[in-house]
Amino acid sequence: MPVAGRTPDVIVGICFHGIGPPPAGLEPEAHDYFVSADLFLGVLDEAARQPAVQLSFDDGYASDVEVALPAVADRGLTATFFPLAGMLGRPGYLDAGGVRALSAAGMGVGTHGMSHRSWRGLDAGSEHEELAVARSLIGAAAGAPVSAAACPFGSYDRRVLGALRRHGYTQVFTSDRRRARAGAWLQPRYSVRRGDTLETVRETILAPPPLAERFRCVAASQVKAWR
């Protein structure tokens, strides 16, 4: 528990996926995570005014370099990008040169695994592919070692976190829609989704949550971490 009278360093992690129209052939559920460039830029302008906001981008869509990178850099911000190793170079996704461009521009590059499957219940071979091979491929593309991971679907349990620790990841990003502590190993984030507007982002993400909500969210993620 924080010491009374001291405010802990709290981070509002905001996670985007695709910006603009989704690539052809993408599964319908993934469309819910594509937002318009207008909404993205509006949220970015708000984020630029709030030092506690930390930006990230999952799934490695081409909009990471085409839209996100110039907009983030123009505002003097940084972000962490979590591409999928198995999708590099596919239509609508980043290729290795795009990952290198993100890294060269001073952005963080982490891993979202190989093929966007849940990391819960993986056998040893699949775990190696998702947590080790994917990481090497993305690190080779970035030209820098990768030490942060974002769990696909925000899905994790105690075994997933144990495996990530064994593999030496220094930070793990989830989608638990609550505040994160600065420097903590586990970093919850809020995903911005297709149905959001600047108003819903202000109300449900950027505004400080009521105390009861904060406690409920912390309890929920503790259950998740230990199941």
Ligand SMILES: [Zn+2]
């Ligand atoms: Zn994802």
